[in-house]
Amino acid sequence: MNHARSIPRRLLAAAPAFAAALIASGCAVGPDYVRPKVDTPAQFKEAHQWAKARPGDALPRGAWWTVYGDTVLDTLMRRLNVSNQTIAQAAAQYRYSEALVRAARAAYFPSLNAAASATRSHGGAARGTAQGAQAAPGTATLDSAAIDAAWEIDLWGRLRRETESARANFRASAADLASAALSAQAALALDYFQLRITDEERRLYDANVADLQRSLQITRNQLAAGVAARADVAQAETQLKSTQAAAIDLVIQRAQLEHGIAVLIGKAPADFSLAAAPLAVEMPHIPSALPSELLERRPDIAAEERRVAAANANIGVAESAYFPQATLSGAFGYQAANWSGLISAANEFWSVGPALALNLFDGGARRAATAEARANYDASVAVYRATVLTAFQQVEDNLVALRELAAESTVQDGATKAADQAATIALNQYKSGLVSYLGVVVAQSTALANERASIAIRGRELAASVALIKALGGGWNQPTPPAAPR
Numbered sequence: 001m002n003h004a005r006s007i008p009r010r011l012l013a014a015a016p017a018f019a020a021a022l023i024a025s026g027c028a029v030g031p032d033y034v035r036p037k038v039d040t041p042a043q044f045k046e047a048h049q050w051a052k053a054r055p056g057d058a059l060p061r062g063a064w065w066t067v068y069g070d071t072v073l074d075t076l077m078r079r080l081n082v083s084n085q086t087i088a089q090a091a092a093q094y095r096y097s098e099a100l101v102r103a104a105r106a107a108y109f110p111s112l113n114a115a116a117s118a119t120r121s122h123g124g125a126a127r128g129t130a131q132g133a134q135a136a137p138g139t140a141t142l143d144s145a146a147i148d149a150a151w152e153i154d155l156w157g158r159l160r161r162e163t164e165s166a167r168a169n170f171r172a173s174a175a176d177l178a179s180a181a182l183s184a185q186a187a188l189a190l191d192y193f194q195l196r197i198t199d200e201e202r203r204l205y206d207a208n209v210a211d212l213q214r215s216l217q218i219t220r221n222q223l224a225a226g227v228a229a230r231a232d233v234a235q236a237e238t239q240l241k242s243t244q245a246a247a248i249d250l251v252i253q254r255a256q257l258e259h260g261i262a263v264l265i266g267k268a269p270a271d272f273s274l275a276a277a278p279l280a281v282e283m284p285h286i287p288s289a290l291p292s293e294l295l296e297r298r299p300d301i302a303a304e305e306r307r308v309a310a311a312n313a314n315i316g317v318a319e320s321a322y323f324p325q326a327t328l329s330g331a332f333g334y335q336a337a338n339w340s341g342l343i344s345a346a347n348e349f350w351s352v353g354p355a356l357a358l359n360l361f362d363g364g365a366r367r368a369a370t371a372e373a374r375a376n377y378d379a380s381v382a383v384y385r386a387t388v389l390t391a392f393q394q395v396e397d398n399l400v401a402l403r404e405l406a407a408e409s410t411v412q413d414g415a416t417k418a419a420d421q422a423a424t425i426a427l428n429q430y431k432s433g434l435v436s437y438l439g440v441v442v443a444q445s446t447a448l449a450n451e452r453a454s455i456a457i458r459g460r461e462l463a464a465s466v467a468l469i470k471a472l473g474g475g476w477n478q479p480t481p482p483a484a485p486r
Contacts, residue, residue, distance in 0.1 A: 028157025030316020033309045036381045038388045064474045067284040083266025090180035097173035104166040107159045110151035118143045146333025153326040161316035168310035175303035186470040188264045195257040196279040197459035205247035212240040232437035297473030298391050304384040311377040318373040321366045324358035398468035405461045416450040423447040
């Protein structure tokens with residue numbers, strides 16, 4: 001065996017071990033990541049009698065909307081999870097981030113390239129030789145085939161920090177996907193409940209219109225009998241028409257809500273319709289959660305925390321530019337004037353060896369890049385802390401809303417019953433000739449307003465419950481986001 005030809009093979013075989021030793025002795029510049037501290041309360045201010053969270057105690061895992069017991073809503077949610085375009089966009093971004101992790105990891109390994117070429121060149125006369133003689137022009141042919149490899153040795157941890165940043169961004173995109181799904185689900189639930197509230201209001205108006213039509217007939221009969229004035233008929237007609245106009249306005253609201261639901265589930269509004277139905281949902285009892293559980297359950301908080309980790313790793317990437325870049329490269333191949341006999345010991349060439357490159361002057365570019373990375377980290381920390389505080393605010397807001405709306409609903413139900421009784425009494429008194437029709441109009445208008453108020457409070461309670469579930473992250477235990485590729 002030719003000893004000279006074994007030299008490149010031995011060097012190339014020893015290169016990985018040499019690089020591994022250098023990497024093992026190296027260090028990753030930049031700060032190691034520590035989760036930023038956020039001052040959080042021991043319990044919610046508005047919790048009062050609300051129970052603390054127990055995993056699986058009240059809300060199902062993932063499919064939180066099933067606590068309302070509405071099969072139509074369940075069906076719409078299944079369609080949304082498959083066809084919603086916002087979720088599809090977040091899913092694509094998740095796959096994109098996963099690919100970036102794989103690309104960052106690829107830098108750990110050497111690049112290997114193969115090349116073959118055939119070059120034919122012609123040169124003119126060359127002057128300026130040592131004796132002043134003139135060289136004759138000629139044509140040359142050079143054929144070559146070679147394999148070359150290059151490997152950056154991660155002495156200062158730049159590649160490790162880049163991979164760390166990519167993994168953190170990947171985990172952030174997984175949390176973004178969960179957050180997009182939760183936001184779309186909450187939007188669908190809110191639109192659906194508001195549509196059912198509109199159906200209830202339309203049912204109320206239809207019943208009221210029927211009552212007003214009977215009242216109008218009564219006034220016309222009394223006018224014909226000479227016991228009522230024409231003003232009573234005019235008042236009855238005015239009340240009937242204004243109520244019918246308000247009922248028509250509800251048609252616009254319902255159609256727009258139906259269109260919004262269609263878009264959320266990935267359908268064109270023209271291809272989707274939802275039949276009117278009574279509001280038949282169960283109002284769930286939603287206990288409050290401990291702050292530590294809130295931080296783990298909210299996908300948007302998890303996403304921002306992962307972005308802080310990515311920004312922290314980018315500081316190390318920026319600081320690594322102050323240190324020399326080490327690479328190990330090698331090449332092996334053959335060169336000859338023609339292809340025949342190219343693969344032979346006489347035509348062999350090879351090279352192998354490490355190299356260091358250091359930027360000595362850049363006009364402050366590295367200092368600026370490091371300052372930029374640190375500023376971006378500080379901004380990420382501020383966004384993370386603001387997200388956590390906003391989450392607590394949202395929980396507190398909806399806790400107090402649900403508690404006070406429950407009390408308001410009780411009082412309003414009493415007012416509605418009293419207003420209905422007053423309207424019945426006023427109509428009976430009018431029939432007996434004891435009061436004018438104006439008293440009937442006032443009593444019926446008051447009854448309608450109170451009935452609408454009762455329905456509106458019901459809608460606000462449902463909206464607050466959905467907002468609270470969203471603020472808590474959509475259930476007690478959200479599925480764990482997928483781990484980043486190793």
